[in-house]
Amino acid sequence: MVEIIDGRKIAAAIREELKQRTDKLKEKGVIPALAAVLVGEDPASLSYLRSIARGCEKIGMLMETAELPENITQEALERKIEGLNKNPKFHGIILQLPLPKHLDTLKAESAISPDKDIDGTNPVNIGKLLLGEETFLPSTPYGVQELLVRSGHSPEGKHVVICGRSNIVGKPLMGILVQKQKKANATVTVCHTGTKALPSITRQADILVAAMGKAKAITADMVKEGAIVIDVGVNQIEDPATGKFKLVGDVDFEAVKEKAGAITPVPGGTGPVTTAMLMANTIKAAERRNT
Amino acid sequence: MTKILDGRKISAEIRDELKQKIRSLKEKGTIPGLAGILVGEDESSSTYIRLKEKAGEEIGIYSEIVKLPENTTQEHLLKEIDRLNLDAKIHGIFIQLPLPKHIIESKALTSISPDKDVDGFHPMNVGKAWLGQEAFLPATPSGIYEILIRYGYNNFKGKNVVIVNVDNLVGKPLASIFAQEDVGANVTLCHPSTPSLSDYTRRADILVVSVNKPKFINADMVKEGVIAIDFGASYIEDPTYKMKRRLVGDIDFEGVKEKAEAITPVPGGVGPMTITMLLCNTIKAAEIMHHIQS
Numbered sequence: 001m002v003e004i005i006d007g008r009k010i011a012a013a014i015r016e017e018l019k020q021r022t023d024k025l026k027e028k029g030v031i032p033a034l035a036a037v038l039v040g041e042d043p044a045s046l047s048y049l050r051s052i053a054r055g056c057e058k059i060g061m062l063m064e065t066a067e068l069p070e071n072i073t074q075e076a077l078e079r080k081i082e083g084l085n086k087n088p089k090f091h092g093i094i095l096q097l098p099l100p101k102h103l104d105t106l107k108a109e110s111a112i113s114p115d116k117d118i119d120g121t122n123p124v125n126i127g128k129l130l131l132g133e134e135t136f137l138p139s140t141p142y143g144v145q146e147l148l149v150r151s152g153h154s155p156e157g158k159h160v161v162i163c164g165r166s167n168i169v170g171k172p173l174m175g176i177l178v179q180k181q182k183k184a185n186a187t188v189t190v191c192h193t194g195t196k197a198l199p200s201i202t203r204q205a206d207i208l209v210a211a212m213g214k215a216k217a218i219t220a221d222m223v224k225e226g227a228i229v230i231d232v233g234v235n236q237i238e239d240p241a242t243g244k245f246k247l248v249g250d251v252d253f254e255a256v257k258e259k260a261g262a263i264t265p266v267p268g269g270t271g272p273v274t275t276a277m278l279m280a281n282t283i284k285a286a287e288r289r290n291t
Numbered sequence: 292m293t294k295i296l297d298g299r300k301i302s303a304e305i306r307d308e309l310k311q312k313i314r315s316l317k318e319k320g321t322i323p324g325l326a327g328i329l330v331g332e333d334e335s336s337s338t339y340i341r342l343k344e345k346a347g348e349e350i351g352i353y354s355e356i357v358k359l360p361e362n363t364t365q366e367h368l369l370k371e372i373d374r375l376n377l378d379a380k381i382h383g384i385f386i387q388l389p390l391p392k393h394i395i396e397s398k399a400l401t402s403i404s405p406d407k408d409v410d411g412f413h414p415m416n417v418g419k420a421w422l423g424q425e426a427f428l429p430a431t432p433s434g435i436y437e438i439l440i441r442y443g444y445n446n447f448k449g450k451n452v453v454i455v456n457v458d459n460l461v462g463k464p465l466a467s468i469f470a471q472e473d474v475g476a477n478v479t480l481c482h483p484s485t486p487s488l489s490d491y492t493r494r495a496d497i498l499v500v501s502v503n504k505p506k507f508i509n510a511d512m513v514k515e516g517v518i519a520i521d522f523g524a525s526y527i528e529d530p531t532y533k534m535k536r537r538l539v540g541d542i543d544f545e546g547v548k549e550k551a552e553a554i555t556p557v558p559g560g561v562g563p564m565t566i567t568m569l570l571c572n573t574i575k576a577a578e579i580m581h582h583i584q585s
Binding site for chain 2: 106122123124125126127128129130131132133157159165167171174175178179180185187188189190191192194195196197201204
């Protein structure tokens with residue numbers, strides 16, 4: 001029987017630990033606080049930020065969102081970030097992506113102080129990640145690592161194949177899992193998703209991570225019997241039966257679950273753990289400043 | 292016929308091009324300057340840093356070695372780095388590693404201004420390279436990439452690049468080159484201890500090995516037509532050599548050569564490229580600093 005890895009349950013267990021750490025900080029008079037920067041009014045972004053806010057609330061953390069107009073200039077955005085860098089109330093800052101096209105994402109991300117960059121997007125923090133130094137790991141790949149370890153599927157000594165090489169998932173995940181450290185030490189392949197050879201590579205995976213942003217791109221024939229399948233994809237598709245939109249991952253769940261040893265569902269897989277890791281990093285930032 | 296990828300030849304070719312670039316920089320009033328910092332008197336470090344100095348001078352780079360005693364404090368080292376960061380004659384700074392144990396290496400490396408970090412070890416450069424941004428790349432991975440390109444191997448779309456090494460100097464930065472969207476390779480990073488390693492190496496279209504173990508990779512472990520890159524360095528006894536020993540790589544050269552499409556020898560493969568790439572970065576730094584298009 002395939003094991004369905006319950007991301008919500010794992011996230012709840014992480015939040016329980018985080019609540020204890022938050023309580024300790026509160027005894028010292030510190031409330032861990034996260035500031036989110038949102039440009040424009042993208043509904044998906046709004047709903048994502050609301051889910052983070054709910055998580056923060058559950059454990060007694062503070063979260064505030066700075067809602068900025070769609071037509072904000074680069075300078076004004078960076079000034080806003082600079083203000084949050086200097087504001088002692090906040091321990092962590094996230095910049096919600098995507099930004100409108102007229103803004104320079106990397107420049108804006110680089111404006112976040114590395115000490116408050118709890119989603120690990122500043123190039124300096126990415127460099128530290130790759131070098132194996134202490135830093136904030138980006139929440140999505142960090143969540144994938146936690147999900148694997150906490151569900152009893154440690155990547156150590158395993159072959160992890162990552163489909164998709166984005167700067168927020170694929171590449172940092174490779175950097176995290178290849179380190180000669182506990183919870184890592186894996187042999188890691190990142191693959192080019194546009195080639196015919198893709199199935200021959202994915203079939204070698206002990207742990208297969210789908211992060212290409214394409215609904216049902218990973219089919220049963222691409223998966224080795226017994227593999228652990230982690231689905232990072234979030235795609236909205238129209239259900240032909242009802243005409244309603246629903247959320248699906250990058251993995252053809254129903255077919256792949258017949259072959260996999262364990263699999264994460266969408267929703268309820270990696271998503272909730274990602275949010276928990278953002279909170280974990282904010283608390284880490286608060287602890288760093290108050291020890 | 293197997294192509295022997297001649298690092299000495301490519302290196303000489305690049306240094307000739309660099310001379311041209313330096314001439315045109317000089318016409319514009321800029322002499323590229325490279326400073327190396329040596330702490331202590333380790334013999335091989337001293338030799339190596341002199342080689343870098345000499346190579347720079349030969350092509351017209353202003354070279355400077357800052358020698359500090361073994362017992363230099365971290366504070367003093369950081370002060371020296373800062374002085375060089377502010378020195379307008381110097382466009383590139385590198386620290387000859389390893390540093391004595393009482394100095395925190397990462398602290399020293401991050402003190403070099405990212406604009407002058409020609410070894411590409413500063414987290415800012417490592418991060419930018421990983422993100423696919425313009426950055427200084429470390430010498431070994433860029434040397435390997437350059438050899439491939441100059442021998443006409445410039446299409447890596449969908450190719451399997453397998454790297455046996457996950458270190459900060461070789462494996463990780465090399466993955467960072469090949470994994471970029473526009474390069475488009477499938478990149479696998481293997482540890483020397485990866486279980487069933489040959490399952491991975493046999494799938495490699497391009498195999499890069501750096502583990503410092505003689506004959507670590509034999510002909511059985513590669514596929515027909517592989518491009519094999521060897522960045523290993525070990526000495527084995529050989530009475531026919533003057534020193535009674537000779538330098539070998541990680542790949543069983545004679546055996547693998549029969550199956551490979553192309554292979555780098557040791558010595559004379561990747562090794563000669565590393566200093567050259569440091570010089571390239573120094574000139575690039577000077578060009579960027581003076582807004583000169585190359």
